[in-house]
Amino acid sequence: MHQTSRLLVVALILFALVPIGGCSRGRVASNTVIVSGSTTILPIAEQSAEEFMKANPDTQVLVSGLGSSAGIEAVSAGTANIGTSSRDLKPEEGKLGLVDTPIAYDGIAVIVSPENPVNGLNKEQLQKIFSGEITNWSEVGGENRPIELVNRDEASGTREAFKKIVMGDLGFDPNAAVLPGTGQVRDVVARAAGAIGYISAGFVAPRFTDVTVKALKVDGVAPTEENIASSAYPIGRKLHFLTKGEPTGLTKKYVDYVLSDAVQQGVVVDAGFIPVAEGGK
DSSP states (O other), X not given: OOHHHHHHHHHHHHHHHSOOOOOOOSOOOTTEEEEEEXXXXXXXXXXXXXXXXXXXXTOEEEEEESOHHHHHHXXXXXXXXXXXXXXXXXXXXXXXXXXXXXXXXXXXXXEEOTTOXXXXXXXHHHHHHHHTSOOBGGGXXXXXXXXXXXXXXXXXXXXXXXXXXXXXXXXXXXXXXXXXXXXXXXXXXXXXXXXXXXXXXXXXXXXXXXXXXXXXXXXXXOOOHHHHHTXXXXXXXXXXXXXXXXXXXXXXXXXXXXXXXXXXXXXXXXXXXXXXXXXXX
């Protein structure tokens, strides 16, 4: 079987094995906050929800990760109290009356298998790789091996941010394997020696999985927390909580909790992200 075909098969198998969560469509009680959107933000939202409910035992915070665009749509339609997004609002979304509360900073890491001898690429090389112009690792100092592209689906905020920062007006190679979640991208890249993808830098650390990936330097800069916080690493972004108008009531209480020192210096840092007070310093 051709190597690209094997990669696609692995991707489909992994996608089939990962359950897709969602919020109940039934009536939502007044003591419930529904948080929906970015898979990147899931570790922050879920852990914060658990701790928040311990401190407020009569409340529920229901968290799901269906992609940034889905979160923006849900909060705009009123089916979620908070939409989480790992990308900025598009111009047309800026007219939806959403209030943006940044809750952390993140870098987008370009990842390969640990077997790949390449340790860094520049933005121009990334553009040519993800647009399909460069197709073999030997063209960027690696082995004579076909490049197997792994991309995110169009609902992904990570994809949107990567396109804005790296790709510009160039389109993605339509032959890339497309996956719906951060975890799937990481797992597929880890298992394919010729693969390349991109994920939140907070998910590179092996504490999230038994498989290991290697984060490449971009323009000579590694995606470390220090480099992301100082903006030295060139592929950085904000992570957002979005509400329909200013948050009130229980929703505001949960948002304020996520912005508290306990969560920012605990949950946010433990998840591999940068607290809002430190981003861009």
